[in-house]
Amino acid sequence: MSIWDFFVWFFWFYIAVSCLWIFITVIIDVFRDPTLNGWAKALWTLFLVFLPFLAVFVYLIARGRSMAERNAAASRAATAQTDDYIRSVAATDSPTAQIESAKRLLDSGAVTASEYEALKAKALRTA
Incomplete structure (x- = not known):
């Protein structure tokens, strides 16, 4: 061939x-x-x-x-x-991620402790 x-x-x-x-x-x-x-x-x-x-x-x-x-x-x-x-x-947006984001805001001083608790409660309610 x-x-x-x-x-x-x-x-x-x-x-x-x-x-x-x-x-x-x-x-x-x-x-x-x-x-x-x-x-x-x-x-x-x-x-x-x-x-x-x-x-x-x-x-x-x-x-x-x-x-x-x-x-x-x-x-x-x-x-x-x-x-x-x-x-x-x-x-x-899982509740864990929302709580983590709220914690970062609390640590940076952007929110108060009561606002952090409100954000955390809201995240746990949507779960």
Whole structure:
């Protein structure tokens, strides 16, 4: 096997993997699209099974923009959900942290002993 045979084999392997990736992406998009009804999904699937290359080209031309919009919307939703989760976890102020913060204020002289006791009681009530 010469180096050129290897490069030809590698090229065709790349083409095959790329085609498989595109077919899978289109099939996933067909089933995730809420605007398509069941019959339309079935017809697109049949089209993809029997004439895969033509079906992919037609799908990308006809529905490529909405495909990109759905992917962008899903990405934004996932990012928003992650951000909300991080905010909810980071924002939790445990009673221990509140009492510790009040103690630092007491030690620095920013609050009096009675104010410290009130802050401590409030933190323990929310627990």
